Amino acid sequence: MSDNHDEHGFAHVMSPQILLSVFGALIVLTILTVFLAGKDLVPRELDGHVSQKQVEIVVSLTIATIKGSLVVLFFMHMINEKPLNILLFVFSLFFVALFLGFALTDTGQYDSRIQSYELDIIEQSATP
């Protein structure tokens, strides 16, 4: 970022070093996430407490979040962004979290009804 701010103060130029190192990090993380997919990631002491799938999704989404943050911070110049724009973006993430959170807490609510409905179906098909 040092090689600018000459005449037009409003351009925040990213230096090639930053761009290339962010790119390198993204590539390494992508290879890592492909490599980790399908590996047994559950630590021995947690064996039986958490399932492979749970660990897998946490690990892959953590890597994706790190990659996403790198893209937003450096490629999208978020580190030099105006506070108003940062606030807007953070708000959008907040509302996404609310949306997903409420939807997910609600999904389990009807399980009992679904199960009783499915039991009915089975009973019906069992008695022709």
Place this chain on the structure above:
Amino acid sequence: MASAVEPHEKQDCGHDDWHHEPFSAHHFDNAEQQFDAGKLGIWLFLITEVLFFSGLFCVYAVYRVSHPEVFEYASQYLNKYLGGLNTLVLIFSSLTMAWAVRCAQLGQRKGLITMLSITLFCAALFLGVKTFEYTEKAHKRLLWAGASVDAKDIGKAENSQVFRLGDPNDPKNFKDPNKFEERMMKSLVTIQNYGILSLLIPAVLIGIGYQRNSRPWRTTGYAGLISIFAILIGIFISIELHNMQHGGGGHGEQASAEHDGEHASGSHEGSDHDSHDEGKAHSEGEAHAASDTDSADHGHADENAAPRNANIFFSIYYFMTGLHGFHIIAGMVAITWLLVRAVESHFRPDYFGPVDYVGLYWHIVDLIWIFLFPLLYLIGS
């Protein structure tokens, strides 16, 4: 307002004549204000994009929570190496786009044109790989829920709930099941052989440009040339990757000779049965071991083993990747527009807004793919 503006304008001595610049909008005080207004606008748009996609991520999350088995089962039909390749391509295009913004900010016209061209190339390469993926899935009948239900069966729950995988070796689903894999390769090889004709469209555009001595037309043609060429290369690369994974070492070598036509389809004739039946044994190289087990599951996937409603995974897959692909196409149009303007030397250190805005859009598209990739491709492989 006007009185408040005036002293400011006088202070800003470098931009006295700013209102006479070609791309200044007269209602802004100066270049920076115009830039910031545009930036706020593009951020608002990106926020709507994030919220828009979050609806689909919500569908994904709710369905995955309630039916995890569907995702574990169905995601084995996605090739994580092709998905990974696409991820790398998009990340690289993000780098070149960020670099294009840098070039525009520094007023480097040549660098800007080069970087935008590479970005466009990568975008089209991504679409080429996706073309292969969609074609392959369509031929395997891996479609959205209800896609292959007969009209007369619509409304009968038991039919729509069966996972209707058109297994390559299941004679019920194909008139000539032995030629299944070959047929799939054929349709792609047709693209490879005759796709070159699609270069005609950009050629015509370039021709018009020369005739009228119009640079924008020529640039548009050039952008089209890059895009179509890159799509063809993307299809070609994915076919090679597919051959390498499914046919073992020798097969890949055979087909890797640059052309394609008879090789790809011809060699498949012989070996696609191997690869789907007993040929697993001679898979060489540890690198391919994982994918070979994948395709072993493929070949022997039993319709009965599929969980109920497994097609809904593909509904989600097609909707999310399809919408993302649509955004890629929109991005390509926007990048072509930038290219035209860059060639016309519109951008300068105090007027680079459009490059920055399209860049932000492009990074959001990349960002969405960064999340789509592990969620769709990397489940229980």
